[in-house]
Amino acid sequence: MLDINFLLDLAIILISTKVLGxxxxxIQMPQVVGALIAGLILxxxxxxxxxxxxFIDKMAELGVIxxxxxxxxxxxxxxxxxxxxxxxxxxxxxxxxxxxxGFLVAIAFSDTPxxxxxxxxxxxxxxxxxxxxxxxxxxxxxxxxxxxxxxTPTGTAILGAAxxxxxxxxxxxxxxxxxxxxxxxxxxxxxxxLLFFVFAIIIxxxxxxxxxxxxxxxxxxxxxxxxxxxxxLMLSYVSEKFFGITDITGAYLAGIIISNVNQxxxxxxxxxxxxxxxxxxxxxxxxxxKTHITGISSNLLIFTTLLLLVAILSKIIGCGLGAxxxxxxxxxxxxxGIGMISRGEVALIVAGKGxxxxxxxxxxxxxxxxxxxxxxxxxxxxxxxxxKRDTISNIEKYSS
Amino acid sequence: MLDINFLLDLAIILISTKVLGxxxxxIQMPQVVGALIAGLILxxxxxxxxxxxxFIDKMAELGVIxxxxxxxxxxxxxxxxxxxxxxxxxxxxxxxxxxxxGFLVAIAFSDTPxxxxxxxxxxxxxxxxxxxxxxxxxxxxxxxxxxxxxxTPTGTAILGAAxxxxxxxxxxxxxxxxxxxxxxxxxxxxxxxLLFFVFAIIIxxxxxxxxxxxxxxxxxxxxxxxxxxxxxLMLSYVSEKFFGITDITGAYLAGIIISNVNQxxxxxxxxxxxxxxxxxxxxxxxxxxKTHITGISSNLLIFTTLLLLVAILSKIIGCGLGAxxxxxxxxxxxxxGIGMISRGEVALIVAGKGxxxxxxxxxxxxxxxxxxxxxxxxxxxxxxxxxKRDTISNIEKYSS
Numbered sequence: 001m002l003d004i005n006f007l008l009d010l011a012i013i014l015i016s017t018k019v020l021g022x023x024x025x026x027i028q029m030p031q032v033v034g035a036l037i038a039g040l041i042l043x044x045x046x047x048x049x050x051x052x053x054x055f056i057d058k059m060a061e062l063g064v065i066x067x068x069x070x071x072x073x074x075x076x077x078x079x080x081x082x083x084x085x086x087x088x089x090x091x092x093x094x095x096x097x098x099x100x101x102g103f104l105v106a107i108a109f110s111d112t113p114x115x116x117x118x119x120x121x122x123x124x125x126x127x128x129x130x131x132x133x134x135x136x137x138x139x140x141x142x143x144x145x146x147x148x149x150x151x152t153p154t155g156t157a158i159l160g161a162a163x164x165x166x167x168x169x170x171x172x173x174x175x176x177x178x179x180x181x182x183x184x185x186x187x188x189x190x191x192x193x194l195l196f197f198v199f200a201i202i203i204x205x206x207x208x209x210x211x212x213x214x215x216x217x218x219x220x221x222x223x224x225x226x227x228x229x230x231x232x233l234m235l236s237y238v239s240e241k242f243f244g245i246t247d248i249t250g251a252y253l254a255g256i257i258i259s260n261v262n263q264x265x266x267x268x269x270x271x272x273x274x275x276x277x278x279x280x281x282x283x284x285x286x287x288x289x290k291t292h293i294t295g296i297s298s299n300l301l302i303f304t305t306l307l308l309l310v311a312i313l314s315k316i317i318g319c320g321l322g323a324x325x326x327x328x329x330x331x332x333x334x335x336x337g338i339g340m341i342s343r344g345e346v347a348l349i350v351a352g353k354g355x356x357x358x359x360x361x362x363x364x365x366x367x368x369x370x371x372x373x374x375x376x377x378x379x380x381x382x383x384x385x386x387x388k389r390d391t392i393s394n395i396e397k398y399s400s
Numbered sequence: 401m402l403d404i405n406f407l408l409d410l411a412i413i414l415i416s417t418k419v420l421g422x423x424x425x426x427i428q429m430p431q432v433v434g435a436l437i438a439g440l441i442l443x444x445x446x447x448x449x450x451x452x453x454x455f456i457d458k459m460a461e462l463g464v465i466x467x468x469x470x471x472x473x474x475x476x477x478x479x480x481x482x483x484x485x486x487x488x489x490x491x492x493x494x495x496x497x498x499x500x501x502g503f504l505v506a507i508a509f510s511d512t513p514x515x516x517x518x519x520x521x522x523x524x525x526x527x528x529x530x531x532x533x534x535x536x537x538x539x540x541x542x543x544x545x546x547x548x549x550x551x552t553p554t555g556t557a558i559l560g561a562a563x564x565x566x567x568x569x570x571x572x573x574x575x576x577x578x579x580x581x582x583x584x585x586x587x588x589x590x591x592x593x594l595l596f597f598v599f600a601i602i603i604x605x606x607x608x609x610x611x612x613x614x615x616x617x618x619x620x621x622x623x624x625x626x627x628x629x630x631x632x633l634m635l636s637y638v639s640e641k642f643f644g645i646t647d648i649t650g651a652y653l654a655g656i657i658i659s660n661v662n663q664x665x666x667x668x669x670x671x672x673x674x675x676x677x678x679x680x681x682x683x684x685x686x687x688x689x690k691t692h693i694t695g696i697s698s699n700l701l702i703f704t705t706l707l708l709l710v711a712i713l714s715k716i717i718g719c720g721l722g723a724x725x726x727x728x729x730x731x732x733x734x735x736x737g738i739g740m741i742s743r744g745e746v747a748l749i750v751a752g753k754g755x756x757x758x759x760x761x762x763x764x765x766x767x768x769x770x771x772x773x774x775x776x777x778x779x780x781x782x783x784x785x786x787x788k789r790d791t792i793s794n795i796e797k798y799s800s
Binding site for chain 1: 458629
């Protein structure tokens with residue numbers, strides 16, 4: 001007979017992620033932070049009531065696939081094209097500098113000197129940098145919207161850069177993961193990635209047409225999001241199975257392909273329900289459930305602190321420099337840099353995938369989770385600080 | 401590394417249940433029939449491309465829990481109270497006569513004579529009757545709505561009876577399942593069921609209050625359906641774990657408890673998305689995937705035919721008699737009897753649960769699926785036939 005303990009696991013995960021999410025929301029933090037903390041509490045670190053099972057792993061995988069599909073669906077390709085050069089430069093420097101910074105921190109704490117490293121050791125160190133590249137712009141967007149600053153030039157630049165940043169990040173991540181399989185030569189990895197890009201372009205052209213047609217013909221019909229689901233699952237599967245490209249890249253691509261059809265908001269709405277009602281809480285909780293914090297060594301503590309500092313400064317410097325180079329004032333460049341600090345689910349997704357692929361020791365989950373939480377908390381505070389002067393001068397202007 | 405074949409399984413299940421569901425819809429049949437056929441095609445009987453796995457079993461369980469929760473949410477307790485006596489008599493006879501009929505068919509095909517049967521053999525025969533009790537009124541409702549006959553006295557009687565029928569059916573089913581566990585004595589089963597009813601009443605009072613409060617306070621907030629989900633999972637778990645009452649009874653109860661709060665439609669909407677986007681297709685397909693039709697014996701063929709006849713006639717006679725006894729004319733009693741013929745997901749749910757509990761051999765899946773499909777197809781045709789005269793006489797009346 002079917003063991004129904006998984007029902008209890010799900011109930012515990014859903015209630016605790018929601019309640020803690022609401023608590024963190026109450027103190028102006030995103031709910032993701034609460035969900036992460038819920039996982040840590042349920043896992044071996046504290047209560048040890050929910051354990052990693054094959055079922056939870058698969059549900060978490062569906063959760064992360066759903067999140068990446070949603071991220072793809074929310075990508076505003078037009079916005080990205082509009083901001084063009086400026087956003088691209090901000091995004092590129094905002095990826096390269098954290099990548100380099102994370103890599104340097106990792107090397108500093110590595111037992112092996114750089115010259116003696118094997119390919120996999122080198123990749124592991126680069127991977128720490130990769131984790132630092134992904135911006136989670138949702139917190140910034142919410143903060144800016146609250147302050148009425150979303151439609152300013154700095155707001156638009158941040159939005160555009162965050163989109164491009166995600167795409168560069170996922171390409172980088174895909175390449176690094178490709179190299180992580182020791183059984184395959186460098187040349188064949190590059191060919192595989194190249195083939196995937198060719199495949200992606202063909203699929204994008206064909207299925208963008210297919211979904212445009214479906215979306216126009218079957219307005220508000222259930223079949224449209226269901227076909228979207230099937231497309232997302234298939235692309236995730238094919239990416240990983242036939243090209244060795246991680247499934248979430250396929251899911252993200254599927255989302256981007258459908259993002260500009262007429263009913264993309266309708267499809268998005270259905271996926272959001274699926275995600276928040278069941279799948280994404282399992283994903284976020286599973287990170288904590290997999291993480292076992294037992295007596296952090298002082299070495300790891302220093303590593304965490306350093307990684308955190310680099311995570312914050314490298315985005316401010318990288319994105320700020322990009323903004324400055326494309327004509328923003330010093331003040332606005334600082335705003336843009338600060339708006340790009342926060343890391344969110346993408347950093348966790350990348351870390352999780354890396355751990356599964358053997359690119360990251362589970363020990364590093366703790367620093368990564370801390371980086372995500374702290375940068376997420378810090379961003380709205382710093383944003384309010386730098387935009388405050390703005391508001392005051394506005395008030396002064398109006399009152400004069 | 402995580403084996404991602406489950407992504408492909410899900411994609412195949414979702415696309416095939418949807419496409420076949422749309423095909424059956426096109427020929428005026430409910431989509432459930434298409435989804436069932438999809439499962440049969442994917443399973444060992446025909447293509448053998450999707451196999452039963454622990455993951456699919458658990459997802460299917462979540463699917464059936466979701467369906468029963470939705471059924472509970474859709475229960476109109478007020479409507480039931482309003483129709484009162486008439487609906488109750490129709491439902492009661494509409495349960496007892498199919499129960500007796502199915503039992504007799506099962507006994508006729510049993511190898512053991514009735515006098516020599518063990519308790520479990522007896523239960524197995526009764527169980528065939530239990531499967532025949534559950535009415536699936538959705539097809540009737542759709543047909544009547546199309547013909548503009550839903551708000552007639554016969555339409556109201558059918559609706560009310562179908563609700564009570566479901567409740568009697570699930571109580572019966574719960575009792576039979578309780579007896580199926582050979583390790584427990586009859587007395588302790590009865591006590592357990594009694595305790596469950598006490599528990600159910602207390603939970604109903606407390607949580608109806610809690611959800612009314614939540615529903616009024618947090619209008620259109622995500623937390624409300626999430627708490628509903630948690631409540632449904634918890635009640636499913638507790639029912640089975642602590643009372644030995646099958647989890648779907650708990651899910652159904654959870655739905656009824658929340659059915660009359662202000663935002664029950666909002667909650668229902670979210671669960672419908674969860675259900676049709678992912679969970680219920682897996683449940684329906686899993687029935688076919690578990691069913692292996694290989695050379696049906698002539699004996700099983702006769703059994704199927706007889707069971708089908710009994711399924712149809714026992715509802716017409718039982719419900720028709722109930723209607724007649726409570727004052728309906730012969731013609732209207734026939735309409736009510738015909739409106740109650742169709743079996744649907746509940747019969748499949750009961751059969752599936754029975755198979756897991758050792759109350760039904762998997763061989764009987766085929767007859768049950770056939771009964772569900774044929775009764776579902778027949779009901780709208782017969783309804784159109786008996787209501788046709790009505791429409792013609794109405795037209796005559798108006799044109800005169």
